[in-house]
Amino acid sequence: MQLIINNRVYTDNSNEADENSVFVVSKQNEKFKDSAIANGCKEIIDSSELKNHIDLSSIKIIGITGTNGKTTTAAAIYSILLDLGYKVALQGTRGFFINDERVEDYSLTTPVQLGNFAHIQKAMQNGCDFFVMEVSSHAIEQKRIEGLEFALKIHTNITRDHLDYHKTIEEYINVKNSFLSDETPKLINKDDPIVKYNSKNGFAYSLENPSTYKVTAYSFKNGTHVMFSHFGEMHSFSSNMMGIFNVYNLMAAVAAVHITTQKPLNEICEALEGFAGVSGRMETVCTNPLAIVDFAHTPDGMSEVLKSFNEKEIICVFGAGGDRDKLKRPLMGQVAAQFAKHIIVTSDNPRNEDPDMIIEDILKGIKNHQSVQVEINRKEAIKKAMEMANENSVVLVLGKGDEATQIIYDKKFPFSDKEEILKHIK
């Protein structure tokens, strides 16, 4: 990765380092320092020093962490800020965007340190007032966000994911909490029993516990309608986004924009109404039969989505990613069994694992269920679900959202849940 500052190349790759460039050393690449020197590199700086080489103070950086809801909350903030007339950049799982235009496609949720600096630099060159970014647990642990000063840090929730990487749930929780331990202004979900944070400069939102942005009532009749109080004043907003979890995401977005812009809440709520949601998150693909795709790929994410359809007969199609947290698989099976009438277990990016074995892991969490089918081919699994559907049912295809490929070994094959569903409209 390269970053250009005042015509000078900064790199984190020893193979790109030479007599004219600066090698930025971090925990990730310190083992290659000697090779950078051997390539003639004369200036080596620590990653913590990078912030002294470029001034990022003219842009407000908003960072969002949490197990679920980062992409949705980030997109809502981006949309409100754009609607209010600001220039904004957005960086996350779905790519890098500046002022409503996609500049880069899907890559890491949070790029490496030089990547973050390069994107922020580009946003500044485009006159952006705000840089909204998702902050993954990998990024916190690998110090990819080293040197960034946040105008606001937002927490959505901490449940479980990525234990393939963090090994224990305690370590995962500690990594997430470490993002919130300094005195940077921060916005916390007060209903999360796990989060620990430095309360200095803390703001909070919630549905259950007391907080600065407290949802007092909501209804899902003809859309989602939310009322909340802020220091005794009542405000409201509406949205077409379904599910209680989206009430959290939208409340967080409204509060974040309020804290960082100080605009009146009624203006912010009005701007939110233009936000139509994120592609592949709770997206209704067709209504006959009712079929929805969602990116839920953790036990908690699945439970939130499935709970939102308790008045329907749920036909749930899902799998679990290969080379990722193995222990979440039976828990995902258990959640599906708790809420769904029919379950079709299938493949979701098996990567370097045997898809049959991944499915075995999921099935371990499903005991004595009346209706569980295994269909390793995701196309066929979606077809079966759509054929089974009737007017009382909802087909929920989970885990891939708007991903455009199925990853088998290191090859990516074109695949879209939405397109597969659309082949079987009645």
Ligand SMILES: CC(=O)N[C@H]1[C@@H](OP(=O)(O)OP(=O)(O)OC[C@H]2O[C@@H](n3ccc(=O)[nH]c3=O)[C@H](O)[C@@H]2O)O[C@H](CO)[C@@H](O)[C@@H]1O[C@H](C)C(=O)N[C@@H](C)C(=O)N[C@H](CCC(=O)O)C(=O)O
């Ligand atoms: C597990 C993981 O996070 N791995 C990341 C890690 O890989 P690594 O340490 O093995 O990388 P490496 O290839 O040894 O390179 C390390 C450093 O040495 C340098 N290098 C390398 C070779 C050399 O000869 N000389 C040299 O200087 C490289 O330029 C790099 O700076 O560091 C690399 C860059 O420094 C990342 O690209 C890589 O992400 C991989 C691709 C990945 O898939 N990560 C996923 C799991 C991830 O981070 N996901 C999160 C969360 C997803 C979500 O929930 O949304 C994300 O933020 O996307």
Ligand SMILES: Nc1ncnc2c1ncn2[C@@H]1O[C@H](COP(=O)(O)OP(=O)(O)OP(=O)(O)O)[C@@H](O)[C@H]1O
């Ligand atoms: N606040 C929330 N609480 C629980 N589940 C949620 C929440 N928001 C979204 N979800 C569920 O999690 C899925 C992923 O949402 P989103 O993409 O916003 O999260 P993310 O944190 O960016 O995930 P990732 O780390 O994989 O990029 C959604 O499709 C939905 O099923």
Ligand SMILES: N[C@H](CCC[C@H](N)C(=O)O)C(=O)O
């Ligand atoms: N950002 C997450 C997305 C997982 C989505 C699911 N489709 C999978 O491949 O496991 C990850 O890379 O772990």
Ligand SMILES: [Mg+2]
């Ligand atoms: Mg994301």
